[in-house]
Amino acid sequence: MIDQNIKIAVDAIVFGYEKGTLYVLAVQQRFGKLADRWVLPGGFILNDEPLLMAVERELKEEAGITVNYLEQLGTFGDDINRDERFRVISVAYFALVNPKNFVLKADTDAKDAKWFPVTQIPELGYDHNEMVNLAHQRLKSKLTYQPIGFDLLDHEFLFSDLENLYCSILERDIDRRNFRKKILSFGIVTETDKVVKMGASGRPGKLFTFDKTKYNQLLKENFQFDIRFA
Amino acid sequence: MIDQNIKIAVDAIVFGYEKGTLYVLAVQQRFGKLADRWVLPGGFILNDEPLLMAVERELKEEAGITVNYLEQLGTFGDDINRDERFRVISVAYFALVNPKNFVLKADTDAKDAKWFPVTQIPELGYDHNEMVNLAHQRLKSKLTYQPIGFDLLDHEFLFSDLENLYCSILERDIDRRNFRKKILSFGIVTETDKVVKMGASGRPGKLFTFDKTKYNQLLKENFQFDIRFA
DNA sequence: TTAATTTGTGTTAAAACAACACAAAGTTAA
DNA sequence: TTAACTTTGTGTTGTTTTAACACAAATTAA
Structure with missing residues (x-):
């Protein structure tokens, strides 16, 4: 048996979006040297636990949430002292959730x-700020070539919600007409017949939904989601 | 100290290209239950060894090569029995090399x-065929948005080499004129004044080089390499 | 010297993109 | 009750990019 004494952990960068602001979930450590320090949710995996399950378990345990979207981001194991106690290699996951759906509870x-x-x-513990930065980059670029923005929104949303999400995450102005034209041309966003009055003033807008079934169908026909617009 | 008994390995999917064919490097195992079986180069990491170094070391040891391009592909740890001896989580790396530069030696x-x-x-050992498939996908998609094709070619190459590389890896026809126009428009490929006679018949062609310095410069100015053509 | 092979080059029609402004439907305040 | 304000919803046009397409030039082989 090989002599190897390295521990494996998972960590999650969970993004949430609400009213023009993008959030990241962090938890405050209760025990150990880094007690009181904010870190990403995560922890050591169990001996017989798949990586994905470990992330889901930790998110449930540490924050009480279940995410809409989850994918591997990367594995951090080049800095052998990233955890000062002993060597830990961490598999980081990228996740999206709608914050409205949960009340956080540690x-x-x-x-x-x-x-x-x-x-x-x-300033987070370990190399977690680095992870957040990488995940943030990933979110920005992925937003342009995969319809993941919908995982941050309500099931039914106003077109302006979607537009504002893109604006604020990509940090740039968007031409409403061109944006709408493009999104609708894909045929993966459906107009419902519900109309909603804004809390504030203004003309009421129609609610839309993301048609995931249609999207999966299109994928088979070599459809390529892509938003790179003015 | 947590009770965790999982080993960590790295594996590499190394692509090479020569005369219209894309190759993957595999090694034949000498010891153990899978002796004689072909697998990807890789192995367990050392206690004080960064992941990247572990890959480089294994590639050197098991095949005698140093790669041109290396990046993390993903970590395989959801199937807890992917190695039947005991639990192993493997960090897979994606690598490119010009096969001409090395003589393989186990x-x-x-x-x-x-x-x-x-x-x-x-049929490779473990879940290595799965890794190869994933890496192959990555290569195909990355070829279109990052100038990594050059890492598979000689330092100086004919335009037709580049064109054939794209043709064969992406498995589609390419219009020579449009391709050339597009690549040259980026300004990252330089024409040398060397002319080379083909082994076979045909008009001699000029040699070109990839200008990495220029590419890095352009990156800072928000340049986006992108080849999606007819 | 003729045939075969490979490199190298330009134009045009069609499609996609960027830029742009105002009317409609509601709320709030005078 | 009217005027001001806010937000949604919609088309057109010039510009740029893309796709489709063919033939001459330089060399080797027969």
Whole structure:
């Protein structure tokens, strides 16, 4: 048997979006040297636990959430001292969730769980700021070639919600007419007959939904989602 | 100290290209239950060894090569029995090399090392065929949005080499005039004044080089390499 | 010297993109 | 009740990019 003494953990960068602001979920550590320090949700995997399950378990335990979208981001194991106690290699996951769907509640190892605006993330433990930066990049680029924005929104949303999401995450202006034309041309967003009055003033807007079935169908026919517009 | 008994390995999917054929490097195992079986080059990491170094070391040891391009592909750890001896999580790397630059030589654990055409890869040990498939996908898509094709070619190459590389890897026809126009418009490929006579008949062609410095410069100015053509 | 092979080059019609402004439907305040 | 304000919803046009297409030039082989 080989002599190897390295531990394996998973960590998750969970993005949430609400009213023009992009948030990242962090938890406050309860125990150990980094007690009180904010870190990404995550932890060691169990001996007989698949990686994906470990992430899902930790998110449930530490913050009480279940995500809409989850994919591997990358594995951090080049800095052999990234955890000062002993060597830990961490598999980072990228996740999206609609914050409205959950009330955060810290459970096991976490003292607290909180959404931080992506522009105001405190200094996190380990190399977690690095992970957040990488994930943030991934989100930005993925938004343009995969319809993942919908995983951050309500099931039914106003077109302006979608537009604002793109605007704020990509940090640029968008021409409403061109954007709408393009999105609708894909045929993966359906107009419902519901109309919703804004809390504030203004003309009421129609609600739309993302048609995932249609999207999967189109994928088989070599459809390529792509939004790179003015 | 947590009770965790999982080993960590790295594996590499190394692509090589020569005369219209794309190859993947595999090695034949010398020891153990899978002796004689072809597998991807790789192995367990050392306690104080960064992941990247582990891959480079294994490639050197098992096949005698140093790659041109190396990036993380993904971590395989959901199937807890992917290695039947005990649980192993493997970090897979994606690599590109010009086969001409090396003579393969199996050294330590490997009995033999060999290039297999990507269309004729034997049944490999563990989940390595899955890794190859994923890497192959990555290569195809990355070829269109990152200038990595050059890492598979000689330093100086004919335009037709580049064109054939794209044709064969992406498995589609390319219009020579449009392709050339597009590539040259980026300004990252430089024409040398060398002319080379083909081994066979035909008009001699000029040699070109990839200007990496220029490419890095352009990147800072928000340049986006992108080849999606007829 | 003729045939075969490979490199190298330009134009045009069609499609996609970028830029642009105002009317409609509602709310709020005078 | 009217005027001001806010937000949704919609078309056109010039510009740029893309796709489709063919033949001459330089060399080797027969």
